[in-house]
Amino acid sequence: MGDTTDDTDDHTFEMLDSVPDIRVKVVGVGGAGNNTVTRLSREGALPCVETIALNTDKQHLLASQADQRMVIGEKLTGGLGAGGDPARGLSSAKEHRSGIKDMVRNAELVFVTAGLGGGTGSGAAPYVAQCARDAGALVIAAVTLPFHMEGPRRRTIARESIAELERAAHTVVTIDNNTLLERAPNEPIGRAFSMVDDVLFSMLRGVSGILTTPALVNIDLADVKQVMREGGHAVVGLGRAKDGKKGREAVRMALDQTLSDGDYRSATGALLHITGGPSLKLEEALDACDTVHTLISPSINSIWGACIDERFEDYLQVMTIVTGLPSPMVEHEATDDDGLVHTGI
Numbered sequence: 001m002g003d004t005t006d007d008t009d010d011h012t013f014e015m016l017d018s019v020p021d022i023r024v025k026v027v028g029v030g031g032a033g034n035n036t037v038t039r040l041s042r043e044g045a046l047p048c049v050e051t052i053a054l055n056t057d058k059q060h061l062l063a064s065q066a067d068q069r070m071v072i073g074e075k076l077t078g079g080l081g082a083g084g085d086p087a088r089g090l091s092s093a094k095e096h097r098s099g100i101k102d103m104v105r106n107a108e109l110v111f112v113t114a115g116l117g118g119g120t121g122s123g124a125a126p127y128v129a130q131c132a133r134d135a136g137a138l139v140i141a142a143v144t145l146p147f148h149m150e151g152p153r154r155r156t157i158a159r160e161s162i163a164e165l166e167r168a169a170h171t172v173v174t175i176d177n178n179t180l181l182e183r184a185p186n187e188p189i190g191r192a193f194s195m196v197d198d199v200l201f202s203m204l205r206g207v208s209g210i211l212t213t214p215a216l217v218n219i220d221l222a223d224v225k226q227v228m229r230e231g232g233h234a235v236v237g238l239g240r241a242k243d244g245k246k247g248r249e250a251v252r253m254a255l256d257q258t259l260s261d262g263d264y265r266s267a268t269g270a271l272l273h274i275t276g277g278p279s280l281k282l283e284e285a286l287d288a289c290d291t292v293h294t295l296i297s298p299s300i301n302s303i304w305g306a307c308i309d310e311r312f313e314d315y316l317q318v319m320t321i322v323t324g325l326p327s328p329m330v331e332h333e334a335t336d337d338d339g340l341v342h343t344g345i
Contacts, residue, residue, distance in 0.1 A: 021048055021212075022048055022108050022109065022211050022212055022221055023048050023050070023106060023107045023108055023109075024046075024048060024049045024050070024107060024108070024109045024110075024111070024208045024211060024212060025049070025050045025051075025052060025103070025104060025107040025109075025110045025111070025132075025137075026040060026049065026050070026051050026052065026110075026111045026113065026204055026208070027052045027053075027054065027103070027104065027110060027111065027112050027113070027128055027132075028051070028052070028053050028054070028064070028066065028113050028114070029054050029055070029112060029113070029114040029120060029121050029124050029125040029128055030054075030055060030056075030057075030089070030114050030115060030118060030119075030120035030121030030122075030124065030125070031055065031057065031060050031115065031118075031120070031121070032113075032114060032115025032121060032144060033053070033054075033055075033112075033113045033114040033115065033121055033125070034053045034054075034055055034060060034061060034064040034066075035064070035197070036113045036142075036197070036200050036201065036204070037051040037052065037053050037064065037065070037066045037113070038053070038064045038065045038066065039197060039201055040201065040204055040205060041065040041066055041067070042065060043201070043205070046205065046208055046209050046212055046213060047212050047213055048212040049208045049209075049212060050067045050068070050107075051065075051066040051067045051068075052066055052067065052068045052069075052070075052103050052104075053065075053066035053068070053069045053070070054069075054070050054072050054093075054100070054120075054124065054128065055071065055072065055081075055120060056071070056072055056073045056074075056076075056077045056079070056080075056081050056082045056088070056089065056092045056119070056120045056124075057079070057080065057081040057120070058071045058074070058079030058080075059079075060081075068103055070096060070099055070100075070103070072092040072093055072095065072096045072100075072120075072124065073088065073089075073091060073092020073093070073095050073096070075095060076088060076091055076092055076095060077092060081119065081120065082118070082119025082120045082123060083119055084118050084119045084154075084157075085119045085123070086118075086119050086122040086123030086157055086160070086161060087123060088119055088123065089118075089119040089120040089121070089122060089123020089124040090123040090124060090126075090127055091123075092120070092123070092124060093123070093124035093127040093128060094127065097131070100127075100128055100131050101131050101134075101135065104128065104131050104132040104135055104137065105135050106135075107132070107135070107137045108137060108138065108221055109137060109138050109140070109207075109208075109211065109221065109224070110129075110132035110137040110138070110139050110140075111139075111140050111141075111142055111204055111207075111208075112125050112128050112129045112132065112139065112140075112141045112142070112165075112169065113141070113142045113143065113200065113204070114141075114143050114144075115143065115144045115146075116143050116144065116145055116146065116157065116158035116161045116162065117145070117146035117150060117154035117155065117157050117158045118154070118157070121143070121161075122157050122158065122160070122161035123161070125141065125143065125161065125165065126161060126164035126165045126167070126168045126169075127168075129141055129165060129168035129169040130167075130168040133168060133169065133170070138170055138221070138224065138225055138228060138229065139168070139169040139170050139171075140169060140170065140171045140172075140173065140207075140228060140231075141165045141168075141169040141171070141172045141173065142173045142175075142200055142203060142204065142236070143161075143162070143165065143172065143173070143174055143175070144174075144175045144176075144177060144196060144200075145158050145174055145175065145176045145177060145178070145328065146158055146177060147177045147178055147181065148178055162174070162327065162328060163327075166232065166233065166327060170228050170229050170230065170231060171228045171231030171232065171233075171234050171323055172232070172233055172234065173203065173234045173235065173236050173321060174233065174234075174235065174328050175196055175199060175200065175235075175236065176328065177196065179258075180193075180195060180196055183257065198238065199236055199237070199238050200236075202236075202238050202273075202317075202319050203236045203319060203321065206273035206275075206319045207219075207224070207271070207273065207321075209307070210273055210305040210307060211224065213307075215305055215306060215307035215308075216280070216305075216306040216307055216308060217285070217304065217305050217306040218305055219271070219273075219303055219304070219305035223303040224271065224303070226269070226301060226303065227269035227270070227271050227301060227302075227303055227321075227323055228269070228271075228323065231268075231269060231323035231324060232268075232323065232324055232325070232327070233323075233324075233325045233326065233327045233328060234321055234322060234323040234324075234325060235258045235321075235322055235325060236258065236319065236320065236321050236322075237253075237254035237255055237256075237257055237258035237319070237320045237322075238253075238254055238257065238317070238318075238319050238320075239251060239252065239253030239254030239255070239256075239257060239317070239318050239320075240253065240315055240316070240317045240318075241253065241315070241316055242314055242315050242316075245284075245287060246276075246284050246287075246315075246316040247274070247283075247284040247285060247286070247287035247288030247289075247291065247316060247318070248287050248288065248290075248291045250274075250288060250316050250317060250318040251272070251288045251291040251292055251295070251318050251320065252291065252295070253318075254318050254319065254320040255295060255296075255320060255322070258320075258322075264295070264296045264297075264322055264325070265296075265297075266324060266325060266326060267296050267297065267300060267322045267323065267324050267325055268300065268301060268323060268324030269300065269301045269302065269322070269323040269324055270292050270296065270300055270301070270302040270303075270320060270321065270322050270323070271302070271303055271304070271320070271321040271323075272288060272289060272292065272302065272303070272304035272305070272318055272319070272320055273304070273305055273306075273307075273318070273319040274288055274304060274305070274306040274307075274316065274317070274318050275306070275307055275308075275309050275312060275316070275317040275318075275319075276306070276308065276309070276312055276315070276316045276317070277308065277309070277310060277311075277312040277313045277314055277315065277316075278308055278310060279314070280306065280308060280316065284316055285304065285306050288304070288316075288318050289302060289304050292320070296322065
């Protein structure tokens with residue numbers, strides 16, 4: 001954990017000059033995963049962070065931006081995609097096992113991001129995660145879940161993929177599109193989906209950045225491993241506040257607006273990434289940390305880091321990752337008026 005200092009009476013921070021070299025790789029698998037790494041690449045590269053895009057759809061892959069790109073399963077699919085079949089997605093990844101293993105080698109932390117319910121992301125992402133874990137990396141999967149309206153087949157595929165990811169990755173962070181629909185029903189569709197993208201992007205860039213670039217308070221890899229090594233299922237939230245108790249309000253918003261069902265009583269760990277303007281105070285950051293313990297559990301294992309971004313001016317933003325939650329693959333059955341049993345993720 002980085003050093004802080006009392007700077008006369010206003011309790012401001014002291015910027016760290018350097019951090020240890022940590023190699024982070026972000027692997028986007030399938031269309032949604034490719035879109036995420038494309039945004040990460042366009043927003044500006046972080047030191048020691050490498051982006052990788054894998055897809056069975058050659059056309060989509062060529063439109064993506066990443067440090068490395070690979071068409072997988074071209075012999076099997078002809079570069080036309082997996083056709084919504086996760087078995088073809090898995091076979092496509094296995095067809096290029098040596099290339100995938102080379103790509104994820106020599107990294108301390110690997111993020112695997114994908115949209116679940118289709119063929120490539122659902123089938124190949126668990127295999128990529130296992131390759132990264134076998135190579136010795138801490139592996140965090142960050143995935144989106146399909147809308148209920150997309151039908152039971154895609155929900156079943158997503159559930160099965162989550163089960164595989166929970167065996168392959170150390171922690172699986174899920175973002176549920178259904179929660180997005182509930183919380184932003186009247187938003188234009190472009191803005192609604194950008195909310196999902198914002199949360200994913202903030203998590204990937206936030207955790208990667210605070211490990212690899214100088215900040216006010218750095219989280220080191222050992223800290224992250226404490227929370228994520230056996231993190232199981234996790235959710236991510238993003239909150240921002242301008243007035244009053246900014247740290248407290250930003251954490252409340254992050255937990256309230258997590259794009260997943262948020263029962264945090266069983267949570268075992270929490271990671272906070274705090275971003276503020278030049279006037280960010282130590283008191284505000286500590287207030288954010290205290291609020292996590294108050295709202296979740298006094299005994300939760302929490303770690304935090306903080307950085308300055310002049311674009312935030314008077315705002316304070318908190319990104320939270322809460323771990324150790326029940327798996328979203330557990331089916332909650334409900335009977336509708338038609339007498340049929342329906343299950344959701």
